[in-house]
Structure formats: C-alpha cells, structure tokens
Amino acid sequence: MSAxxxxxxxxxxxxxxxRNTTYSTFKYCPGxxxxxxxxxxxxxxxxxxxxxxxxxxxxxxxxxxAGTFFIWQTSIPTYLNWQEMRQWQPAEAExxxxxxxQSNTTAxxxxxxxxxxxxxxxxxxxxxxxxxxxxxxxxxxKLNRSLASNAPIPIWINPDNPAEAIIDKEMRWGLFSLMSIxxxxxxxxxxxxxxxxxxxxxxxxxxxAQLKQxxxxxxxxxxxxxxxxxxxxxxxxxxxxxxxxxxxSNNVSNQSWKNKPEWADSHITSEAKSRIKxxxxxxxxxxxxxxxxxxxxxxxxxxxxxxxxxxxxxxLIGIIFLYKAINTSLEYRRFGIVTLSLDPYPxxxxxxxxxxxxxxxxxxxxxxxxxxxxxxYSHMSGSGDSRRRHEDIxxxxxxxxxxxxxxxxxxxxxxxDIPDTLPESDVEKKTNYYLWRITVTGNIPGTDxxxxxxxxxxxxAEESRFxxxxxxxxxEQRRKDEATKSAMAISRxxxxxxxxxRVIRVKKTGRMLELYFPMFRNKMLTAFAIIFGGxxxxxxxxxxxxxxxxxxxKILSGTFSIPFALVALVGTTGAIYxxxxxxxVTIGKGIIRIQxxxxxxxxxxxxxxxxxxxxxxxKRTGSTGQGSKQIVHFKVxxxxxxxxxxxxxxxxxxxxxxxxxxxYLWQRIRSGI
Numbered sequence: 001m002s003a004x005x006x007x008x009x010x011x012x013x014x015x016x017x018x019r020n021t022t023y024s025t026f027k028y029c030p031g032x033x034x035x036x037x038x039x040x041x042x043x044x045x046x047x048x049x050x051x052x053x054x055x056x057x058x059x060x061x062x063x064x065x066a067g068t069f070f071i072w073q074t075s076i077p078t079y080l081n082w083q084e085m086r087q088w089q090p091a092e093a094e095x096x097x098x099x100x101x102q103s104n105t106t107a108x109x110x111x112x113x114x115x116x117x118x119x120x121x122x123x124x125x126x127x128x129x130x131x132x133x134x135x136x137x138x139x140x141x142k143l144n145r146s147l148a149s150n151a152p153i154p155i156w157i158n159p160d161n162p163a164e165a166i167i168d169k170e171m172r173w174g175l176f177s178l179m180s181i182x183x184x185x186x187x188x189x190x191x192x193x194x195x196x197x198x199x200x201x202x203x204x205x206x207x208x209a210q211l212k213q214x215x216x217x218x219x220x221x222x223x224x225x226x227x228x229x230x231x232x233x234x235x236x237x238x239x240x241x242x243x244x245x246x247x248x249s250n251n252v253s254n255q256s257w258k259n260k261p262e263w264a265d266s267h268i269t270s271e272a273k274s275r276i277k278x279x280x281x282x283x284x285x286x287x288x289x290x291x292x293x294x295x296x297x298x299x300x301x302x303x304x305x306x307x308x309x310x311x312x313x314x315x316l317i318g319i320i321f322l323y324k325a326i327n328t329s330l331e332y333r334r335f336g337i338v339t340l341s342l343d344p345y346p347x348x349x350x351x352x353x354x355x356x357x358x359x360x361x362x363x364x365x366x367x368x369x370x371x372x373x374x375x376x377y378s379h380m381s382g383s384g385d386s387r388r389r390h391e392d393i394x395x396x397x398x399x400x401x402x403x404x405x406x407x408x409x410x411x412x413x414x415x416x417d418i419p420d421t422l423p424e425s426d427v428e429k430k431t432n433y434y435l436w437r438i439t440v441t442g443n444i445p446g447t448d449x450x451x452x453x454x455x456x457x458x459x460x461a462e463e464s465r466f467x468x469x470x471x472x473x474x475x476e477q478r479r480k481d482e483a484t485k486s487a488m489a490i491s492r493x494x495x496x497x498x499x500x501x502r503v504i505r506v507k508k509t510g511r512m513l514e515l516y517f518p519m520f521r522n523k524m525l526t527a528f529a530i531i532f533g534g535x536x537x538x539x540x541x542x543x544x545x546x547x548x549x550x551x552x553x554k555i556l557s558g559t560f561s562i563p564f565a566l567v568a569l570v571g572t573t574g575a576i577y578x579x580x581x582x583x584x585v586t587i588g589k590g591i592i593r594i595q596x597x598x599x600x601x602x603x604x605x606x607x608x609x610x611x612x613x614x615x616x617x618x619k620r621t622g623s624t625g626q627g628s629k630q631i632v633h634f635k636v637x638x639x640x641x642x643x644x645x646x647x648x649x650x651x652x653x654x655x656x657x658x659x660x661x662x663x664y665l666w667q668r669i670r671s672g673i
Contacts, residue, residue, distance in 0.1 A: 056197025060190045067186025075180045078126045078171070085125065085169040088156040093120065093165070095153050098143045103129040105139050111155060113162040120155065120165040125172070131541075132175050139168065181314075257346070257427045263456045266345035266355075270451040272332050279325035287318035330447045335359060340438065340453045343464045347436060347457035349422050354415030354464040357440065359449070363403060363410045369449075371414045371471060372398035372439040372628055375422050375457075379432040394434075395422055398628035399471035401440075412440065415464050417472035424458045475628075483656040490660050500661065503651040512588035513668055519582045519599070521651060524624065526579045533571025540564040585648045587668050592638070594646050612640045616666050618658040621650065634658035636665065 093111035096119075100106045110119050123139070130136070146153045158164035257263050340357045347353035353373055363369075374396040380389055401412040426433035436457040442449030486498040495506045503521045507514040520526070540561045577598065586593040590610050596603040616638055623632045636649035636658065648665065652658040 053197050057194045060192070060194030060197060062190065064187050064190025064194065067183045067188075067190060070186065071180065071183035074126070074128050075176055075183060078176055078179075081127070082125050082169070082171040085156060085158075085166060087159070088166070088169060089159050091155050091157045091165070092152040093155045093167075095143060095147045095151075098140060098147050100136065100140060101129075103131040103136060105136050105143070107143055107167065109153065109155065109165075109167070111157070111165060113157055116162065118163055118165065120163075122164075122166045124166070124168045125170070126175065130175055132178065135172065135175075143167075257425070257456050257458075260427070262454070263346075266342045268340045268342060268453050268455055270338060270340070270453050272328075272337075272451055275452070276325070276328050276332060279321065279328050283318065283321040283325040286321050287315075327447065331450060334447050335361070335449055335451075338440075338451055340440075340451075340455070342455060343467050344460070344462040345456075346425075346460070347418070347455050348462040349418050349424060349457060349459040350420035350461040351418060352415050352462070352464045352467075353418055353436070353438075353455070353457060354413075354467040355438075356411050356413040356467060357451075358406060358409055358411050359442075360409040362405065363442075363444075364405075366400045366403045368444060369401055369403070369412060369440065369442045370398055371401045371412070372396065372441075373416045373471075374437050374439070374628075376435050376437055377423075377432070378429075378435060393630070395419070396628040396630070397472055397475045399474040401471070402469035413467050413469050414471050415467045415469055417470065418457070420459070420461070425456050479656070483660070486657055487660050490664050493664075499653045499657055502653070504649070510588075511671070512586065515583075515585040515587075515649060517583040517650060520579050522578045526575060529571050529574035529578055531571075533568055533573075533575045536564045536571060537568035540568055583647070583650065587665065592648075592669065594638075594648060606643070606646060608638075608640055608643060608646075610669060612643065613669055614639045614641055616648075616662045616669075618652075618655070618662055620655075636662050638669075 091111055091113065093109040095107065095109050097108040098106070105123050106121065107123050108119065108121050110117060112118075143153070145151075153167060155165050155167050156169045262269060338357050338359055340355050342353075342355040344352060344354070375394045377392045377394055378389060379392070397416055399414070401414040404411045404413065423434040425436055429435070436455050438453040438455055440449070440451050440453075486500075489495070489497040490500075493506070493508060495501055495504055503517055505516040505518060507516070544558065544561050580599045581603070582597050584593075584595045584597075592608045592610065592613070594604075594606045594608075596605075616636055618634045618636055621633050621635050623630050625631055631653050632655060634652045634655060634657075635647050636652070637645045638648045639645050649658075649661055652661060
C-alpha cells in the first residue's frame with residue numbers, strides 16, 4: 001500500500017477503527033486507495049476479495065487436479081491391474097529381446113497357448129516408469145540371463161484373453177504406497193486451499209453511493225470557494241476528523257476483546273486442552289496413513305529392495321507424534337487446570353505484562369521454571385501447495401519467575417517491561433494478525449510442565465500493582481554481564497573465552513594479527529542446505545522419471561518439478577558454499593590482506609594500505625532462532641577510500657560482541673598508520 005493510501009475513510013454508520021488497528025485492518029482490504037487525483041482512485045474491496053477467492057479456489061483445484069490425474073495414471077490402474085491379474089494362469093514363453101533403461105524394463109517374448117502362437121511385451125504390473133530401489137536392475141539381469149541361455153521364462157496369461165500376458169504379476173506394495181501418499185498430498189493440499197479460499201471472509205467496503213456523496217460535497221466546497229484542496233487531501237482530512245471524533249487514542253476504550261470468553265476477566269486459561277486434541281489428531285492421522293507401509297516394507301525387503309527402508313520414516317513420524325500426544329495428556333493429568341491471573345489486566349504496551357499462576361504442587365527451586373513472553377506476527381505466505389501459516393516472533397524475553405509457597409501448592413509470579421513501540425493484540429484474528437503468548441515451562445522430575453497462554457495486550461501504559469519480580473531486568477543484567485566479560489577478554493586478545501571462538505581462529509606474531517574463519521563453521525545452516533538440496537533434488541528426479549511416460553505427463557511433471565528444482569539448486573549451492581568457504585584476514589606492517597577461498601581455491605584476494613582505510617562498521621547478516629532464543633549474526637565491514645567495502649569478520653553472534661570486535665580491530669588498524 002502506498003504512503004498516500006495509508007488512512008481509511010470513516011463514515012457515519014460504519015465500523016470505526018482506531019489508529020492502532022488501521023494499518024493491519026486496511027492493509028489487505030483497503031476500502032479506499034488514495035491517489036493524487038480522483039480518477040481511478042477507488043478500489044472495491046468486495047471485488048478484490050472475490051478475485052482473491054477465485055484465484056485461491058482455482059489454484060487449489062489445479063493442484064488437486066494434478067494429484068488426481070497422477071493417481072489416476074499410477075496407483076489406481078496399478079491396483080486394478082493387480083486385482084485382475086491375480087486370476088491369470090501360469091505358462092512359459094520364449095524370450096526374444098530385453099531392453100530398457102534405469103527406470104524401466106522392456107521385453108519381447110513369444111508363447112504357445114492351446115496351439116495358437118502369441119507375442120507379448122508386458123513385463124510388470126505398473127504402467128509407469130520408476131527408479132525406486134533395485135527392482136528394475138535385478139529384473140533386467142534376470143531376463144538377460146534367460147536370454148543368454150535360451151531358457152524359457154515363466155509368464156502369466158489372461159484365460160479370458162490369451163493375447164494378454166505378463167512376466168511379473170506381483171504387486172510392488174512399497175512403490176504403490178509411495179505413489180498413493182505422494183499423489184494424495186497434492187490432492188489434500190489443493191482441496192484445502194480451495195476450501196479455505198471459499199471460506200475466507202472479506203471485509204466490507206464503503207458503498208459507492210457514500211463516496212459519490214463525499215465527492216459531491218467536495219465539489220460544492222470548491223465552487224463556493226470554501227476549500228482549495230484535492231479530493232485525496234479532503235478524504236484524508238475526513239479520516240482525521242472522524243478518528244478524532246471517535247475519541248479513540250488506543251485500542252482499549254471501544255474494544256470488543258472482552259466479548260471473547262477466554263478474555264472475559266483477568267483469569268486466562270491455557271491452550272492445554274486444545275493442544276491435547278491437536279496432538280492426538282495428528283498422531284492418529286499420521287499413524288493411520290503410515291503404518292500400512294510396514295506390510296509393504298516386509299515384502300519389498302524379501303525382494304532385495306533395501307531402499308524401501310527409507311519409508312520407515314513415515315511410521316517413525318507417527319510414533320513421535322503418538323509419544324508427544326501421550327506426554328501432553330500425562331502433563332495435563334498431573335497438573336490439571338492452571339489459570340494465569342494477569343496484573344495488570346489487560347497486559348500493557350508501554351507498561352507491564354505480569355501476573356501469577358498457581359500450581360498444585362510444592363516447588364522451591366525457581367531455576368526449574370522459565371517464563372517466556374513473545375509478541376508474534378501470525379501470517380499466511382506462499383500459494384498453492386506452499387501456502388502455510390507462519391509465526392514470526394517480533395519481540396520476546398524469558399527468565400525465571402519468583403516462587404512462593406501457598407496453601408496446597410506454589411505460586412509463580414513474574415513481570416515484563418513492554419516497549420511502547422510494539423503492536424497490540426488483534427481481536428478478530430483474520431488472515432494476518434498479532435498475538436501475545438506467555439509460555440511457562442518447568443523442568444520437573446517425571447512429566448515436565450508446559451502451558452501456553454494467549455493474552456490480551458493493549459496500549460494502556462499501566463503497570464503491575466502486586467507483582468514486582470522483574471524478568472526484563474534479569475534479561476538486561478544478563479546481557480550486560482556477558483558484554484562486560486567478552487569486552488575484557490577481547491581487550492586482552494583472549495578470543496577463546498568469548499563466543500568468537502565458534503568462528504574465529506586468531507594468531508598473533510609480534511604486531512601481526514591473523515584472523516582465520518575456517519571451513520565448516522556454519523554446521524547448522526549447512527545441514528539445512530543439504531537436507532533441502534538433497535530432498536528437493538530427489539523429489540525433482542522422481543517426479544520427472546516416474547511420471548514422464550507420455551507427452552502429457554511429461555509436460556505436467558516437468559511443470560510441477562520446476563519449483564522443486566529451484567529449491568534443490570539453491571540448497572545444493574548453499575550445501576557447497578557454506579561448509580567450504582573460508583576467510584583469512586591479516587593485519588599488520590601497514591598492510592591489510594583479505595583472502596576468500598572455496599576449499600583451497602581462491603575466490604578473491606585484496607591488499608590495502610592502512611592509510612586507505614576510512615573506518616569499520618557492523619552489518620546484520622541474519623539470525624537463528626526467534627524471540628528470547630534469537631541470535632542475531634553480524635559481520636564487520638572495512639571501508640576504503642576508493643576500493644569500496646570488504647568483510648573482515650563474519651558470523652559474529654550478537655551486536656555487543658560485533659561492536660567489541662570492531663573496536664579491537666580498529667585499534668589494531670590505527671596502530672599501523
């Protein structure tokens with residue numbers, strides 16, 4: 001949305017939206033989009049919503065249709081053929097020719113049935129190519145041995161139509177299950193996208209009649225000489241006046257959040273029950289879908305197809321979810337209902353989010369528990385089969401609560417200081433919204449304690465009345481202690497006692513300082529790159545080889561393999577570059593040398609004089625984790641007068657550490673000038 005289309009129009013008789021909710025409410029469904037002129041400035045939200053629904057519905061149908069087409073071409077005819085061939089009769093044939101490729105086997109044979117000579121070419125049940133396991137290779141080897149020895153081969157003949165025959169009529173259950181699941185995923189994702197596209201609600205737009213009336217009023221004011229402003233300026237002013245008349249400076253005075261049963265008062269219940277239902281639902285679905293594979297795996301192993309063991313990942317996932325479901329149920333049974341009492345209520349932006357909860361057991365060690373507060377942006381991204389809901393943590397802190405013994409248990413109390421720049425809770429929770437979540441975990445012998453609470457947080461600037469245990473102060477003190485410790489170590493040149501030891505090897509010889517950033521320092525990112533590159537590469541290969549039997553299927557499989565191939569390319573590139581790149585920086589004797597290599601091959605080399613250096617800066621390069629567990633990574637850039645900027649340190653964890661290293665390096669560089 002453009003800068004000049006920032007504000008919506010408020011009209012009598014229509015819902016009034018506060019300043020704080022204007023942007024998220026109208027970002028995805030602007031009733032009015034302002035432009036410099038009136039012509040073409042109005043967009044109907046209902047039309048935009050209809051187009052969005054139609055696009056999502058059709059996109060979902062395309063995926064569902066593709067999955068249906070593929071399953072109709074693979075699994076269904078294979079199963080029907082196998083059922084029919086179970087009644088075929090055994091016979092012998094003379095093998096004439098054997099051929100094929102890595103993904104298919106072809107043969108030509110001749111056989112006699114009741115005095116009539118027939119020729120056949122069908123080898124196995126499936127009508128599509130595949131390279132799963134060693135089935136094709138072993139089958140070709142077996143047939144080639146028979147061809148070389150002129151030995152007859154066993155075949156199966158259709159008694160109702162002797163012209164139909166096959167060499168191997170056994171069902172490959174592993175392949176059948178894999179194809180069925182693969183195609184079903186396309187169908188389910190497509191139908192889900194179509195369903196949610198149809199069910200998506202669109203916000204109402206301002207009737208065109210009302211807009212015409214506004215324009216008429218604006219024109220009359222111009223004719224009378226009362227106003228000398230554009231129509232868009234007039235609309236903006238109308239917005240400001242309406243917002244001022246509403247008397248809402250925040251999202252609390254006229255909110256509907258108290259109508260939500262879970263937020264009716266300051267006592268907030270956790271998501272424990274819904275979490276139990278979700279975990280059991282996922283566990284049942286994954287186990288029902290995956291465990292039938294066990295029967296197919298055994299048959300395939302007897303045939304020597306050891307790659308089918310990869311399919312054990314599906315039952316393993318089912319077991320993991322079943323374990324989580326059981327563990328979640330045991331946790332709820334042990335601790336029961338644990339209610340969070342907010343103080344203040346609601347939680348306050350610019351003030352405090354605090355409260356307490358009572359657990360019906362005695363505890364004395366506060367370090368067993370962790371309280372985490374996160375401001376989360378929940379949003380949909382992608383389209384079609386890649387459309388997913390994501391949660392991005394915009395702000396978060398965690399620490400240990402205060403423990404106090406009460407009658408029948410323990411009370412956990414805590415308080416957070418909330419910056420006044422954070423967004424409020426979104427009451428309606430439409431497509432994209434902000435929410436605030438408190439997570440309480442306890443590392444307790446037996447079943448661990450874990451509860452999540454979605455709480456109302458608004459810009460009231462109120463503070464806690466009864467809770468004084470400040471977790472935000474804990475967080476700040478921890479940060480200061482770590483910064484002080486690392487600063488002292490770096491000033492001594494003792495990098496091994498800082499987090500820099502993860503990525504830097506330091507060598508000092510006289511006034512010469514050598515920084516070496518070795519290979520394999522990004523193990524986690526490398527692992528992800530390998531998984532994505534290998535997984536999507538395998539998926540791309542399988543889509544093309546399995547479905548590429550006819551012209552139509554080749555076109556469809558090629559089209560659907562493009563996104564997989566692109567992800568595979570990016571993942572493979574990362575899997576090569578991330579572990580193998582290394583950086584060496586030498587500072588001393590008036591010269592700074594920078595060398596970047598991939599394994600042992602130089603990518604670039606640069607030598608700069610100390611006098612050419614104008615300064616050092618740090619730059620954020622990314623982050624791992626979210627919320628209180630987020631680690632932000634930085635690099636140190638060296639700026640030269642005419643040669644541009646160069647990286648002289650990278651993969652540094654935290655802004656404080658990056659600044660400390662920058663200051664240390666700058667002192668070393670200046671000492672050589």
